[in-house]
Amino acid sequence: MDITDLLQTLKFNSQGLIPVITQDAFDHTVLMMAWMNKEAITQTLVTGEVHYWSRSRQELWHKGATSGHIQKLHQFFYDCDADTILVKVEQVGNIACHTGARSCFFQEVPLN
């Protein structure tokens, strides 16, 4: 499947975005959830480094370009409804979260 076909297959929301789950390719930790637009998907596939669309800054976000914590793309999946992406990555520096945590999901709700 070339990128043009993929972009036609995927379903974007009313802002032209699709949610992306990012998982460590080696130990399978879920690292973060973010959003891509068509440009971010294209840049991710062309460069092999994950790009998102920053909703807060409203700009293309080459993850790790500033921090060095880039995400090298290992596998790219989309779901049964073609409205969610899953990328498996090598997380350089082993830190995905802007807080310095490995994963953004470090806050756990205790169960009764």
Add this chain to the structure above:
Amino acid sequence: MDITDLLQTLKFNSQGLIPVITQDAFDHTVLMMAWMNKEAITQTLVTGEVHYWSRSRQELWHKGATSGHIQKLHQFFYDCDADTILVKVEQVGNIACHTGARSCFFQEVPLN
């Protein structure tokens, strides 16, 4: 943290929804992505079985209530921005996807 505090901490979108990543608690497969509203979160935590908000049917969705493929809650996390949930579950029947697949992410884009 009680449920009232949790619901005040979490950030919902303009439709009152928050995205949820569902991961197998045992082998760490990402099974699906769906959405919860406050009622779905409450029902998930109170019953120990995962509930979502069905955007297509616009109703509370007790996952597996029809198919038997319920998801037993093992762990409940939220991310650094409090705008995404990660649940780790025991997937009864080992099938999460409505297509009969184990995971909804069975379509892979080959990389060059």
